[in-house]
Amino acid sequence: MKYVARRQMLKGLGLAGLTLALPGGVLAATSQELASEGLARLQEGKTAQALTALKEAAKLDPANAWVFNLLGRTYHLSGQPRLAVENFRLALRIDPADGYSRMMLDVLAQHPLPPAPAEKPIKSKRLSPLEEQARDELSAFAKTGKAASKRLLLIDPGHGGADKGVTGTTGLAEKDLTLEVASLLASELNAASGFRAMLTRQADYAVPLWARKAQADLFGAELMISLHCGASLPGYAGVEIYSHSGTASDPEANAVAELENGVLRFERVQPPVLTEPASQRGLLGAWRARSGERRGKELADALVIQLSPPAPLAPGHARQAPLGVLDGPRCPCMLIELGFLSNAQEEKALKGKDFQAALASSLAQGLTRILG
Known part of the structure; x- marks a missing residue:
């Protein structure tokens, strides 16, 4: 079969976390490729598709600050500030030099976060130290959000x-x-x-x-x-x-x-090239x-x-x-x-x-x- 660029083959399939079978074996989407697809969907305003790709990217590489940065942006644009804050916090913990995540946390801090939805505890899941620290910070952040009147x-x-x-x-x-x-x-x-x-x-x-x-x-x-x-x-x-x-x-x-x-x-x-809604x-x-x-x-x-x-x-x-x-x-x-x-x-x-x-x-x- 003719050679097709890896990124083009994975476009669309990567959004569902699928793999592409080739005569030489199985070619799986990498975290970076899924993150790139998520960014592309985000720039097109397709937040649901962006979340699908980015969540899969986070599973493949839980130490990738860029993935959590993009998840924060996507949740923010889809009207979910609590999840946006959570992911921006994770991005900063992985990469303290992530200036965009720091700026967005400051933006979101101007309004108190909505209450967290009630969730049933999952006994079988043990949080990692990173997740525990992020959870504690999120709880404190929600209580001390800056007044919107400023x-x-x-x-x-x-x-x-x-x-x-x-x-x-x-x-x-x-x-x-x-x-x-x-x-x-x-x-x-x-x-x-x-x-x-x-x-x-x-x-x-x-x-x-x-x-x-x-x-x-x-x-x-x-x-x-x-x-x-x-x-x-x-x-x-x-x-x-x-x-x-x-x-x-x-x-x-x-x-x-x-x-x-x-x-x-x-x-x-040079400024980033973004596709405006x-x-x-x-x-x-x-x-x-x-x-x-x-x-x-x-x-x-x-x-x-x-x-x-x-x-x-x-x-x-x-x-x-x-x-x-x-x-x-x-x-x-x-x-x-x-x-x-x-x-x-x-x-x-x-x-x-x-x-x-x-x-x-x-x-x-x-x-x-x-x-x-």
């Missing part, structure tokens, strides 16, 4: 790693300043009732633009705020607030977009994008009015530009230029720790006012 704001400290961003004449790097102010802003917002803030990065390392945007959807953020510092012609000063638009509102906004989008040259990791495409997807842009502009316009930054910074303008970091998330987004490092007076002020704290406090107050 409104999540995602704060993105611009640049990082090899990408320093703008550097002032005294050596102040944009990537360091944005991280400092973002950390202070997160503390201010977390201290305010009803809000919870998270950062897209917490140290000096590179995060691709697509990963920053993806976190907004993964965490279910209400608003994403990307912090930056400008560099422009002499005379420009103050805080500038941008929302996303396919067309820049003015030449200065277009120049800012070209500068900020230039970080793409530092990115070595039909509900995310077409008219509904376009409507969501327009709605997010409209809301982002409304919030940017409102923040300019409410913001009272410390001197010598002054409220600037609300502008629109085709900024890559703001293009894509379902939630409204804004980019805030925390002054201009090309302005000697502003750079000197921005280096001060007390000034950074005052700036973060003014931003937190402005954001809490416009969000109500």
Whole structure:
């Protein structure tokens, strides 16, 4: 018989855990092949078929963190948060570096888990130490789920790693300043009732633009705020607030977009190619994008009015530009230029720790006012 690729022969058969008989013997689906088939079905929105393949993969290889990661995603999409948490926990126990499972556990922690269904004890089955630890963690997790009333704001400290961003004449790097102010802003917002803030990065390392945007959807953020510092012609000063638009509102906004989008040259990791469900495409997807842009502009316009930054910074303008970091998330987004490092007076002020704290406090107050 003609040679047929192994993966193609197992497509479909692997979903039922079957084997394929060949003249040379029996060819069985491996855990990795079943996991790949499960991922394919998951991307097509066929969660029942994905679960069939992934459960079989877990039986074949109970130490494969990727399989349990995919099981967690599938259970989450099929509306079974308790089982999703259980599998994400198992994935993390096998591979503590599984960042996706850690992120999804944080997402699911924003809502208390539903009560576990009553089950008859199976005396003949003895849990492994790993299963016992996961069961105990799941029980504690269900009791301490974070309140759903907390409104999540995602704060993105611009640049990082090899990408320093703008550097002032005294050596102040944009990537360091944005991280400092973002950390202070997160503390201010977390201290305010009803809000919870998270950062897209917490140290000096590179995060691709697509990963920053993806976190907004993964965490279910209400608003994403990307912090930056400008560099422009002499005379420009103050805080500038941008929302996303396919067309820049003015030449200065277009120049800012070209500068900020230039970080793409530092990115070595490309975004995963995912098949979106039909509900995310077409008219509904376009409507969501327009709605997010409209809301982002409304919030940017409102923040300019409410913001009272410390001197010598002054409220600037609300502008629109085709900024890559703001293009894509379902939630409204804004980019805030925390002054201009090309302005000697502003750079000197921005280096001060007390000034950074005052700036973060003014931003937190402005954001809490416009969000109500």
